[in-house]
Amino acid sequence: MLVVSRKLDESIVIGDGIEIKVLRVGREGVRLGITAAPHVSVHRGEIYNAIRRANESAAAPDTSVESLVARLRASQKKH
Amino acid sequence: MSTEVGSVPADTAVIAFADGLPGFEHQRRFVLLSGPSFEPFTILRGLGPDAPSFATIDPRTIVPEYAPHVSPQDLARLDAAPGDTLVWLAIVSLDASGEATANLRAPVVVSPASLRGVQLIDINAAAGPDAPAAQYRFDHPLRAA
Numbered sequence: 001m002l003v004v005s006r007k008l009d010e011s012i013v014i015g016d017g018i019e020i021k022v023l024r025v026g027r028e029g030v031r032l033g034i035t036a037a038p039h040v041s042v043h044r045g046e047i048y049n050a051i052r053r054a055n056e057s058a059a060a061p062d063t064s065v066e067s068l069v070a071r072l073r074a075s076q077k078k079h
Numbered sequence: 080m081s082t083e084v085g086s087v088p089a090d091t092a093v094i095a096f097a098d099g100l101p102g103f104e105h106q107r108r109f110v111l112l113s114g115p116s117f118e119p120f121t122i123l124r125g126l127g128p129d130a131p132s133f134a135t136i137d138p139r140t141i142v143p144e145y146a147p148h149v150s151p152q153d154l155a156r157l158d159a160a161p162g163d164t165l166v167w168l169a170i171v172s173l174d175a176s177g178e179a180t181a182n183l184r185a186p187v188v189v190s191p192a193s194l195r196g197v198q199l200i201d202i203n204a205a206a207g208p209d210a211p212a213a214q215y216r217f218d219h220p221l222r223a224a
Binding site for chain 2: 038039041042043044047048049051052053054055056057058059060061065066068069070071072073075076
């Protein structure tokens with residue numbers, strides 16, 4: 001991991017056109033401003049990781065997805 | 080769209096996910112399969128060897144007023160404009176106890192016109208010190224359908 005020290009109003013530039021700037025430093029945390037092209041997706045790590053875990057638990061190998069759907073339909077009928 | 084599961088007809092529209100899906104970032108190509116044998120569900124099937132597939136459902140069949148915000152950035156990634164028709168899909172999972180839940184917090188959205196898709200992730204969703212990720216629940220019970 002690359003570790004860089006930055007102060008208020010200082011920034012780092014990543015690749016072509018991504019800039020992360022320190023906007024505020026306080027006891028509650030650090031506020032960052034991120035400039036990137038619209039097609040660049042920016043996420044909070046904890047949210048992204050929670051969705052990643054949910055996707056991984058929901059994914060089925062292609063060979064079993066049909067049986068998954070059959071079980072889901074049976075689950076619906078129970079309610 | 081197609082009604083087949085085991086194979087994909089040559090004319091099935093391929094949906095491009097530029098970033099894949101969280102957890103499957105390298106899986107960029109999917110097809111959406113539908114048919115009477117698995118209604119109300121659809122299958123988002125990855126293309127390629129060992130590709131993942133997902134059972135999905137239109138979230139509006141669960142919550143009729145469902146209308147999450149699509150950011151300008153997500154519209155750009157979809158190559159879509161405000162007001163364009165979009166297909167909404169909630170990923171469904173089945174836990175060990177047989178409880179089916181749908182992820183309404185991070186829906187998959189597809190533009191039928193551009194054939195591009197993204198999984199919406201709200202950067203302003205409740206999280207952080209006041210609401211840890213463990214409280215970021217998206218396992219909406221499907222029996223509410």
